[in-house]
Amino acid sequence: MDPQHGGSANSSTSSSSESVRPLPSIDISPPPRLRPHQQASADSPSLNSLKSVDSVPVTGIYPLGSLRINEPTDNEDVDMDLATPLTVPDTTPERTMDKNLELLKGGDVLLLDDLPSSFTVGCDTISFSTTQQFLGFRDIPPGAHLIWVAPSESTSSRSGYWITTPTKEETSPGKVYVKQWDKFNEVLSDPASQAEERFQRERLGEIFANLAPYQFKASTSAVSPPSRSGNAEPLPPFVNNTTIWHQLTSSIQSHLLNRVLGGNEETWPVNTTDRIVGETTMPEEARLYPSAAAQFQFSFPMDQRLFDTTAEGSERTQQALDPTTWTLARTDDGKTLLGEIQFAFLTGMHLGNYSCLQQWWYYLVHIVFRSYRLAIERPELALDLVQTFHAQLVYNDRYLEGDIMESMPGEARRLQKALTVYKSRLNEQLLSLGDRCTAEQNAVGQAFSALESWLWRFGWDLRGEYVRSGKVMLEDGEMVEAELSDFESEDERGEFAAVVVDVDENGRPTDLVSV
Numbered sequence: 001m002d003p004q005h006g007g008s009a010n011s012s013t014s015s016s017s018e019s020v021r022p023l024p025s026i027d028i029s030p031p032p033r034l035r036p037h038q039q040a041s042a043d044s045p046s047l048n049s050l051k052s053v054d055s056v057p058v059t060g061i062y063p064l065g066s067l068r069i070n071e072p073t074d075n076e077d078v079d080m081d082l083a084t085p086l087t088v089p090d091t092t093p094e095r096t097m098d099k100n101l102e103l104l105k106g107g108d109v110l111l112l113d114d115l116p117s118s119f120t121v122g123c124d125t126i127s128f129s130t131t132q133q134f135l136g137f138r139d140i141p142p143g144a145h146l147i148w149v150a151p152s153e154s155t156s157s158r159s160g161y162w163i164t165t166p167t168k169e170e171t172s173p174g175k176v177y178v179k180q181w182d183k184f185n186e187v188l189s190d191p192a193s194q195a196e197e198r199f200q201r202e203r204l205g206e207i208f209a210n211l212a213p214y215q216f217k218a219s220t221s222a223v224s225p226p227s228r229s230g231n232a233e234p235l236p237p238f239v240n241n242t243t244i245w246h247q248l249t250s251s252i253q254s255h256l257l258n259r260v261l262g263g264n265e266e267t268w269p270v271n272t273t274d275r276i277v278g279e280t281t282m283p284e285e286a287r288l289y290p291s292a293a294a295q296f297q298f299s300f301p302m303d304q305r306l307f308d309t310t311a312e313g314s315e316r317t318q319q320a321l322d323p324t325t326w327t328l329a330r331t332d333d334g335k336t337l338l339g340e341i342q343f344a345f346l347t348g349m350h351l352g353n354y355s356c357l358q359q360w361w362y363y364l365v366h367i368v369f370r371s372y373r374l375a376i377e378r379p380e381l382a383l384d385l386v387q388t389f390h391a392q393l394v395y396n397d398r399y400l401e402g403d404i405m406e407s408m409p410g411e412a413r414r415l416q417k418a419l420t421v422y423k424s425r426l427n428e429q430l431l432s433l434g435d436r437c438t439a440e441q442n443a444v445g446q447a448f449s450a451l452e453s454w455l456w457r458f459g460w461d462l463r464g465e466y467v468r469s470g471k472v473m474l475e476d477g478e479m480v481e482a483e484l485s486d487f488e489s490e491d492e493r494g495e496f497a498a499v500v501v502d503v504d505e506n507g508r509p510t511d512l513v514s515v
C-alpha cells in the first residue's frame with residue numbers, strides 16, 4: 001500500500017517477525033530557532049509587526065518612547081546572538097564629563113526636555129515664541145533668574161522655575177539644570193526619573209550648539225517694546241538696560257526662596273495658580289484649578305497688625321502711624337523685606353499670579369511708604385527700597401505688556417496717597433537735620449525726587465498741596481461745604497489717635513455732661 005495512503009513502511013518484513021511490531025518513531029528534536037537574520041514563516045508574526053505600536057501592549061505612567069536603555073558601564077560579558085555586533089563609541093564617561101565641563105565655563109545651563117513647539121518661553125528680561133522644539137538656555141550668568149513657559153502668548157496659565165547662580169571663579173564650571181514639560185498636568189516639572197535627568201546631562205555636548213545664549217535676542221522677542229512714555233528723560237544709571245535685572249533681583253537669594261516657597265532645593269517651581277498660605281479660594285476657582293496649592297509664605301502677612309500688641313499709650317500710637325520699629329524687628333538686615341518685594345513683583349507680573357501682586361501692593365502702601373523714620377535710621381535700606389520700586393516701574397513700562405497701575409486702579413490710588421504723605425514726611429525730617437544730614441540720608445531724598453519725576457507721566461502730583469475742607473463746586477454750579485477724608489490720618493484722626501480732653505483739678509473730664 002502506498003505509504004501516503006496510510007500503509008506501513010515495514011509491511012514487506014512482517015512474515016519473518018510477525019510477533020514483534022516496531023514502535024512508532026517520535027521526533028524529539030528541538031524546534032528550529034528563529035534567528036534575527038532568518039525569514040519568518042507566514043504563520044508567525046513578522047519582525048516588522050513586533051515593532052508596531054498596535055501589537056505592543058504598554059502599561060505605566062510614561063508614554064511609549066520616553067524611556068531609554070542605558071549601556072552598561074562595567075566590563076560585563078553580554079551574550080547577544082546578533083548577526084551584526086554592536087559598535088561601542090570610542091568615548092568614556094570621564095572624557096564626556098571633561099568635555100561638558102569645558103562647555104560650562106561660560107555659565108550655567110538649563111535644559112527643557114519634551115517642550116512642544118509653538119510655545120512662549122521667557123527668561124528674565126526676554127520672552128519669545130518658538131517655531132520648533134526649544135532645548136534651553138546656556139551661559140546663564142550669576143544671580144537670580146526666572147524661566148517660564150506657556151502654551152501660547154494668550155494662555156492665562158504659566159509655569160516656571162526660579163534658579164540662583166552663585167558667583168564663581170573664572171575657572172569654575174557652571175551647573176546643568178534639567179526641566180521637563182509634563183503633558184498631563186501641563187506644567188514645567190523635574191524629570192520623571194534620575195536616569196532621564198542623567199541622560200539629558202550626558203547629551204549636553206550634542207545639543208550645546210543649539211541652546212540659546214542667555215543674551216539671546218529673538219526676532220519675535222518682546223524685548224524692549226516701544227515705551228509708552230514717548231520722549232522720556234534719560235534714566236538713572238541703576239535702571240539702564242544692562243543693570244536693571246540685577247536691581248530687580250539683588251536680594252533674591254536661595255535662603256529667601258527656601259523660606260517663601262518651602263523646602264531646601266536648587267530650583268523653585270512657581271505657577272500662575274499658586275496662592276499664599278491662609279488665602280481663601282473661591283469655589284469657582286477651586287473647581288477650575290483643583291491642583292492649585294497654597295505655598296507662598298511671606299514674612300509680612302497682609303492680615304497682621306503693624307505694631308507690637310504689647311505696646312501701650314503713645315508708643316502704640318506711634319507704631320501704628322509709623323511701623324518702622326515693627327518692620328526692623330521682623331527683618332535681619334532689611335534684605336528680607338527687599339527680597340520679598342522683588343520676588344512678589346516679578347512672579348506676579350511674569351506669571352500673572354494675583355496673590356503675589358496683592359502682596360506687592362500691600363508692601364508698598366502699608367509698609368515701605370509708611371515707615372517714615374526708615375530714611376533716617378536705616379538710609380541704606382530706604383535707598384534700596386525707593387530705587388527698587390523705581391526700577392520696577394521702569395521695567396513695567398519698557399519690558400512688560402500692560403500697565404500695573406491701570407490694571408489695579410484702586411490700589412494705585414491708595415499708593416498715590418501714601419507717596420504724597422511720604423514725600424512730606426521725608427522733606428520734614430531731612431530739613432530738621434540741617435548740617436547733620438549724612439550723604440546716605442541725602443541720597444534717599446535724591447532717589448525719591450527721581451521717582452517723583454518718573455511718576456509725573458501718570459499725572460501724579462506728590463507735592464502735597466491739598467485742601468482738607470472747604471467749598472466745592474458741583475457740576476451744576478452749586479457750591480457746597482465738603483471735607484476730604486483722603487489724608488485724615490495726617491491730622492491724627494485715625495483709629496489709634498490719642499484723644500485730647502480737658503480735666504479738672506480732680507482729674508475728671510470737664511466736657512462730660514452730668515445730671
